[in-house]
Amino acid sequence: MSNREPSVIGIDVGGTKTLGLVIDAAGNVLLQEKWPTRQGAAAVTEMLAELAQELRSRIATTHKVRGLGVGLAGLVDSMGRLRRAPNLVDADEFAVRDLLEPRVGMPVLVDNDANCAARAELHAGVAVGVRHGVLITLGTGIGGALIVDGAVVRGAAGMAGEPGHMLVDPAGPKCVCGLSGCWERYASGAGLAYLGRRAADRGDLASLVGTVDGTPEPIRGEHITRAARLGDPEASAVLDEFAWWVSVGLANCAAMSDPEMIILGGGLVRDWDLFGPRVRRHLNEVLVAAEHRPEIRVEPAAAGEAAGALGAALLAADETGLRP
Ligand SMILES: [Zn+2]
Structure with missing residues (x-):
């Protein structure tokens, strides 16, 4: 297991569906998975932890995951908190990073979904x-x-x-x-x-x-x-x-x-x-x-349905040093 390649996970929480994926250091998508979005901050935290664990275990033989990026609709601050989320149920003032990091045991980076989509367009889309x-x-x-x-x-x-x-x-x-x-x-x-x-x-x-x-x-x-x-x-x-x-x-x-x-x-x-x-x-x-x-x-936009999750993963890649 010691020579496993580094990777990061990105998850985009949409109003109805949540998409998670794993990328390698070059930004290639290794696998992805779509779940229905659960409602409320506690249930979303649980969902994120479970989906990250699922992705991590599916790739465990070849890749070690060093960070998790999360994209959410709404106002996200630089402390990883979702401050105001008009399109999610019961998720204002949701301390995503602080709740999730102890659950997943790796750095968690959080940003707004449109910021994540922009990272995906810069990386592999129209931009x-x-x-x-x-x-x-x-x-x-x-x-x-x-x-x-x-x-x-x-x-x-x-x-x-x-x-x-x-x-x-x-x-x-x-x-x-x-x-x-x-x-x-x-x-x-x-x-x-x-x-x-x-x-x-x-x-x-x-x-x-x-x-x-x-x-x-x-x-x-x-x-x-x-x-x-x-x-x-x-x-x-x-x-x-x-x-x-x-x-x-x-x-x-x-x-x-x-x-x-x-x-x-x-x-x-x-x-x-x-x-x-x-x-x-x-x-x-x-x-x-x-x-x-x-x-x-x-x-x-050209990065498609997975743009938010890809951008969240790219954020985690940047912040954990996976991408220079
Ligand atoms: Zn207004």
Whole structure:
């Protein structure tokens, strides 16, 4: 057993599923495993410890595991605590690192899931070689990561790169966070649904409303994208409005960080062909001095479903010296 190769584990805890994998020093994925996510901080701790143990024992004959990286949705601080987690049940102020380290007997590194996804894109995705970038995940809400000098920036307390609650319309609708008019009220999956309901309230989308009980209330984002695909011009107009709001937030991110590339990930990127070109076009309309600066490449994420877990593993690889 003494000549086993070094490796690290990465686990990404999603709202419904949790993906764990093991990588070697070169960042190659050796094996991976997907479990349903358990609910509540105590159950998540248990799940993480069990999944890490399972992965470790499956690779034990050839590899020694020297660290565990964990990616979680929400505000994660530099002490390995999940401070606020709107998409997980009962997981605010969850001291992930301190609870888990004694259970697994190795260093535990914790970061936000979008930061982890950005590490995966830098390593093996669309952002290989990128020095300055922004990654935005468009899902139920909006996540983000800031790449400076080729590395993910965590900020003073570990919470940098969270643009979902930038105020883009202070007179706008109330957000889950308590503020009003946050970017994710318009530019997330929930935002697309809101824009659809608002259009229906003013009398648009009549044929779509006819398919969902005759009222705007049940309209969700996927209804809009499906109708737009089928050629409904009013659904296409809502999608265009959505792409404009996405661009507004991207322009704000770009004004702050001057990225060479903006990477868009998250569930909504499934419909990249529908809204990606519109985002690129609108970004040039709302970006300051667009004609006087190099074009910012806007690209869909490419690291796939395992991006969060791979990025968590890469974090552990960096912090335990597995990668120089
Ligand atoms: Zn908000």
